[in-house]
Amino acid sequence: MFILSVLKDTIQIQPYDFHKHKFDALTDEINRIYANKVIKDVGLCICLFEIISVSEELVHYGDGASYMKVTFRLVVFRPFIGEIIEGTVSSNTFEGVKVTLGYFDDILIPTHNDDEWKFDHKTQVWVRLWDSQIPDLYMYMDKNTTIKFRVIDEKFSDISTKFPPPKRTGAVVGQKAPMPSSSLPLDDMIVGNNRGEDTQNVKTDTTTYAPTGGKLVPYELIGSIAEVGLGLTLWKWE
């Protein structure tokens, strides 16, 4: 479910963070930029795992902040295809059953490619045939029930709206916080995907992971329960 990804980025340390130990300042800054964000083709970033290398610090003209190139490992949520995960049903929609893991909500179990699904209009939930031999035994995908599914596909979509990184919180109380967008231009962020440990430079953009209510989500998982042993954990496979 979780992997480690090696990323490269230029990190800016604001003067008000200079009292911190350099390592702590970097950790806080990297966590601020990446935590709870989806990076395209990498996954949902959770937090910093370790810092691998840091270049020397540079101070630019007209700016008190110091910049350094950092290579680091992030804990990333990215289940592999075929992995089995337990989640809870969050809603029943037109497309299928939505599943949430608490920290990741964009999991869909589509119900249109399979005859064993039916929509129960009375209770407004999807039902699944238990066994094709027994015609009347249905399983109700009620909300908040635990469900076990296999990841069969993942989708990364490019979201054009870019949100600025969240506000800096390091500033001392009473001091004016600098503009949040004063960090790097997000488009130029260079990150690597560490499938195979080598840091190939891919141009990606970080997008805020937030269920905006709209249809577009940066990272979506497609699940399936069409196998013996999968499905609601209440249906004991005894």
Next chain:
Amino acid sequence: MLSNYEVLALLREMDEKQREQAKINPNVKFAENLKTIQFEVIQNLSSSESPSSTQTPEQIETTLTHLKNYNLTKSEKLQLINLRPQSIAELELIIEDCEDRFGMDTLRELIYIIGTNLPMPGKVVRCLESGAEFLDDESMTFIHYPLEQLEHQL
């Protein structure tokens, strides 16, 4: 790849650190997005349903040493630890080409290893020897029994 337990341990450690810092300086603030995901992941992984909530590093280590001889891939072992399967049906989902690679006896051994090394609180595992009696549908046999039930049987 990281197991759920490792992620949980890392996040808990981070939580501790933040609390300590907050004790020294109550005005210190942490990035909201970090706190959000930290809280949600900790909550999810330490819920009573999640196997990672009761695991310890020693348990995982002994399980892995026991699993060494079974020729499982890394991702299969990871899922065995993350999901703690209790029935052969669950094992068959996790292990690819299960029927070709392992016999029924080996699968029972695997369940036993997982059941003894990563115990579920309140449940005990009984070793099923090959040739013992089974229910009609062998592949679905559970060998986890609630404690009281076993005592009753004895």
